[in-house]
Amino acid sequence: MRKAGLMWTVFGAAALIAAGCATYPDPATTRQMAEKMVSEDFTAPAPALLKRLAQDRSQSICSKIGDAKLTQEEAAEVVKLARASIQYPASGKLVGNWKIGDDLAHDGAGDRIQGGRLEKRKENGGLCQNCHALAPDEINVGNVGPSLTGYGLKLGNSEAIVKLTYERIYNAWAYSPCANMPRLGATRHLTPEQITHMVAYLLDPASPINKR
């Protein structure tokens, strides 16, 4: 019975297309077609680099189309995966050197692929400047993310704030599931040590970010 029904649906759809009644493909078909394109339409200097195109579970959940909202279950899963991803530096010290953090915050390079070559550096830039306001006198800063000016002045530098700041940079989705902010530590864009320098840059009273 069910088989017959399915057959008629297929015939019906084919007949509609033949009759010129083309229409939007359903989400599963769309996904299948688009994923096939992604698998065929990119090149990289090493096959391993093509894996960057594959989505992990969280990215897949966080790719809602249009105004579609995350369900509570999905948000909880993203948070859970994010929590599980967070690793701390071997030293256990979460606050590094704010001067190194300052440089990192203004460095937008590393790991891009162009002309068949990977932009390989010892470490990637932190990308902060692209999206966040930083020191009060800086003009060349983006506004896709919230302003970080005075971050340490507002929040202080208690142990709890240090941990929160580290974790939010390492994997922002632990606190804001599917936020625009990249999961800089979890995706290995930055190392745990680099993140400790950014924590210092955000929290140290001597950092330009906290200039009054």
Place this chain on the structure above:
Amino acid sequence: MPNTRGGLAAVLLAFLAAWGAVPVLAQSDDPLGVGRKMLAEDNPGELWIERGKALFHQKRGPKGVSLEQCDFGQGPGKLEGATVRLPRYFPDTNKVQDLESRLLSCMVQLQGFNRDDIVKRAISPAGSDGSDVEALALYITSRSNGMKMDVSLSHQKEYDMYKAGEYLFYRRSGQTDFACVQCHGEANRRIRLQDLIHMTDKKGVQEVVSTWPAYRGAHFTVRTMQWRLYDCFWQMRLPELKYASDTSIALITYLHYQGNGAVIGVPGFKR
């Protein structure tokens, strides 16, 4: 040359409109704004139009023929208003094609050029005179200046491309967790000082679909929509987008259909 003058007027109008739309505060906050405006008023990209026109009519390639028999959807050689209907389905290739992939088909099939050679040179080095494809794409698009974007979905493959493009616009991947929408989903956003176009908004997406190919100031050359997409994926730390690939055509189909009604004014001017 009434055509060129009309084109210039349209470009000027488009820019005046664009500047009018920017809040006054944002303008005075932007130290690059003055220089940007001066350049836009005298768009060097205009020079590429004549070159594209010459290339279009020249007998070229191993077969020694011009592109006058190339059909962009309005019939062989008919360029007026052709790009406002692109991307669209073409029965001869059995594919949905954007301007640049269609141009590629013609250069290969009519003129006998080697596809890989053209693709390799399609996006020119910064500071160069630009590629043949860049000049041709600008010339052909300029023949739709002043006309409204009017992409329609009727063939099943057009519906498929549109939906795939929408899916890709929101598909997050890579070490930056970015899809297009992370940077282009809100109004008045910037990466450093560069304005990001709000593409989930009608006016924003209309600005995108009506201003490419454009003169790109930082590169001293004309860039096309294919380049624009390639460059976004580069910045997202993803692998290199193949020129004229289905992924690119899907995204362009999605954006162009969303931008229907936009008045074409090329070359645009970009920082």
